[in-house]
Amino acid sequence: MEGxxxxxxxxxxxFEMFDMILxxxxxxxxxxEKVHKLIKGQSSEKTVDQTEKEVNR
Numbered sequence: 001m002e003g004x005x006x007x008x009x010x011x012x013x014x015f016e017m018f019d020m021i022l023x024x025x026x027x028x029x030x031x032x033e034k035v036h037k038l039i040k041g042q043s044s045e046k047t048v049d050q051t052e053k054e055v056n057r
Contacts, residue, residue, distance in 0.1 A: 018035075
């Protein structure tokens with residue numbers, strides 16, 4: 001069942017990504033929009049680079 005747990009590094013990386021998203025946002029709505037775009041991008045199997053470029057527009 002090892003695959004069901006995140007390592008400390010994975011957990012920290014996720015929070016670092018959220019920190020970068022929130023840092024560039026003017027308000028909560030903008031942050032939510034960026035997170036939703038990331039989720040939608042991941043569910044459509046885009047690469048991380050493609051999704052990041054879309055979010056940073």
